[in-house]
Amino acid sequence: xxxxxxxxxxxxxxxxxxxxxxxxxxxxxxxxxxxxxxxxxxxxxxxxxxxxxxxxxxxxxxxxxxxxxxxxxxxxxxxxxxxxxxxxxxxxxxxxxxxxxxxxxxxxxxxxxxxxxxxxxxxxxxxxxxxxxxxxxxxxxxxxxxxxxxxxxxxxxxxxxxxxxxxxxxxxxxxxxxxxxxxxxxxxxxxxxxxx
Amino acid sequence: xxxxxxxxxxxxxxxxxxxxxxxxxxxxxxxxxxxxxxxxxxxxxxxxxxxxxxxxxxxxxxxxxxxxxxxxxxxxxxxxxxxxxxxxxxxxxxxxxxxxxxxxxxxxxxxxxxxxxxxxxxxxxxxxxxxxxxxxxxxxxxxxxxxxxxxxxxxxxxxxxxxxxxxxxxxxxxxxxxxxxxxxxxxxxxxxxxxxxxxxxxxxxxxxxxxxxxxxxxxxxxxxxxxxxxxxxxxxxxxxxxxxxxxxxxxxxxxxxxxxxxxxxxxxxxxxxxxxxxxxxxxxxxxxxxxxxxxxxx
Numbered sequence: 001x002x003x004x005x006x007x008x009x010x011x012x013x014x015x016x017x018x019x020x021x022x023x024x025x026x027x028x029x030x031x032x033x034x035x036x037x038x039x040x041x042x043x044x045x046x047x048x049x050x051x052x053x054x055x056x057x058x059x060x061x062x063x064x065x066x067x068x069x070x071x072x073x074x075x076x077x078x079x080x081x082x083x084x085x086x087x088x089x090x091x092x093x094x095x096x097x098x099x100x101x102x103x104x105x106x107x108x109x110x111x112x113x114x115x116x117x118x119x120x121x122x123x124x125x126x127x128x129x130x131x132x133x134x135x136x137x138x139x140x141x142x143x144x145x146x147x148x149x150x151x152x153x154x155x156x157x158x159x160x161x162x163x164x165x166x167x168x169x170x171x172x173x174x175x176x177x178x179x180x181x182x183x184x185x186x187x188x189x190x191x192x193x194x195x196x
Numbered sequence: 197x198x199x200x201x202x203x204x205x206x207x208x209x210x211x212x213x214x215x216x217x218x219x220x221x222x223x224x225x226x227x228x229x230x231x232x233x234x235x236x237x238x239x240x241x242x243x244x245x246x247x248x249x250x251x252x253x254x255x256x257x258x259x260x261x262x263x264x265x266x267x268x269x270x271x272x273x274x275x276x277x278x279x280x281x282x283x284x285x286x287x288x289x290x291x292x293x294x295x296x297x298x299x300x301x302x303x304x305x306x307x308x309x310x311x312x313x314x315x316x317x318x319x320x321x322x323x324x325x326x327x328x329x330x331x332x333x334x335x336x337x338x339x340x341x342x343x344x345x346x347x348x349x350x351x352x353x354x355x356x357x358x359x360x361x362x363x364x365x366x367x368x369x370x371x372x373x374x375x376x377x378x379x380x381x382x383x384x385x386x387x388x389x390x391x392x393x394x395x396x397x398x399x400x401x402x403x404x405x406x407x408x409x410x411x412x413x414x415x416x417x418x419x420x421x422x423x424x425x426x427x428x429x430x431x432x433x434x435x436x437x438x439x440x441x442x443x444x445x446x447x448x449x450x451x452x453x454x455x456x457x458x459x460x461x462x463x464x465x466x467x468x469x470x471x472x473x474x475x476x477x478x479x480x481x482x483x484x485x486x487x488x489x490x491x492x493x494x
Contacts, residue, residue: 059403131401149242
């Protein structure tokens with residue numbers, strides 16, 4: 001069985017393709033033996049325990065997914081190099097939070113990666129607040145906003161959400177965002193707390 | 197709508213440098229535009245959290261199907277530094293295979309395992325060994341396959357009957373109607389309404405550094421159990437047990453039920469944990485464990 005991941009260009013195309021293509025590409029990356037082995041080895045070699053490995057891999061996978069989606073992975077390095085760069089950055093931050101950080105000798109390996117990923121991290125407090133807002137949204141609006149967040153065109157959103165056409169998709173998405181605006185207008189303190 | 201498209205493109209970072217500079221110059225003196233940009237940023241952050249929740253859900257599914265990397269052989273192209281590890285993994289994997297191989301003698305000597313380590317004739321044959329495990333000992337050089345879901349209605353019924361659904365109820369009781377609900381309380385409310393999908397989306401979003409992470413894992417275990425995703429429930433309870441912030445007693449019983457629901461493949465783990473609880477008269481589930489020992493033998 002070939003466990004190697006796609007050539008990078010093809011992978012990026014898949015990730016920005018249809019919902020099914022994107023899910024398949026992500027699954028392939030998630031199940032890549034290479035990435036898992038590299039991640040687990042790095043964590044174990046740098047003071048981590050076995051139980052850290054899976055958590056770090058999953059958190060890094062999420063950061064990687066977002067970085068690719070936001071075009072922050074430009075293909076200057078291979079997928080595995082970019083991924084392990086995030087692993088290193090994430091693990092140093094984890095050690096710092098635990099008060100156990102000691103300078104690692106290969107920091108320069110991931111300087112570029114960390115610059116592109118750091119801005120994407122939503123801190124825990126804000127994430128909780130955002131979830132409380134999401135809890136107020138109906139399932140339809142959650143779906144439409146998720147698809148909009150994936151940069152899908154109105155045509156693609158209409159197809160994925162089973163709407164009559166792109167105009168309807170645009171209108172419905174706009175309506176959901178207008179509801180969110182109303183929600184925040186009524187809660188200026190929440191808006192303030194969530195500002196970047 | 198055109199200005200909204202430009203705002204969205206700006207927030208997503210899709211404007212080219214010249215467009216970006218023009219746009220930023222425009223909104224310097226336009227408070228309404230500044231507010232619209234802030235709102236678009238929030239919309240985008242909410243969309244990102246929704247996407248992340250969806251991906252977390254997929255990861256939970258894929259994780260149960262993905263073998264641990266220690267059982268796999270990294271391809272040679274990963275470089276020389278992996279070669280030592282690969283040789284070690286091959287050696288250990290070969291030894292494990294050799295110990296578990298059938299007595300046919302149709303072994304594969306590519307692992308170079310010295311036969312003297314475990315002579316095939318010394319391997320004890322467990323008469324209670326589940327059929328599924330016997331099937332997986334077929335000699336093969338293929339990569340380790342994901343565990344097949346093996347269910348038995350009798351054990352699932354027993355597990356569901358004995359499962360203790362205390363966590364969501366206790367979170368609901370702690371909800372003060374005058375206060376905004378936190379993530380755990382929102383999730384507990386979803387569980388009460390049997391909206392397990394929304395509950396798991398919320399719970400999975402809490403990262404391992406969150407103070408509520410352990411409680412979230414316990415609730416997540418309950419969600420998965422009710423969805424009959426027993427392997428995922430087992431993982432969630434195991435993650436909760438790794439912490440010293442929670443009493444093992446409170447989690448062990450439901451972990452035991454997760455093993456019971458997968459009895460054919462988790463008999464060993466089930467027996468170990470059941471015996472542990474049944475040997476501890478101070479354990480809150482001691483009597484239940486003794487009863488279960490009798491029932492399971494029937």
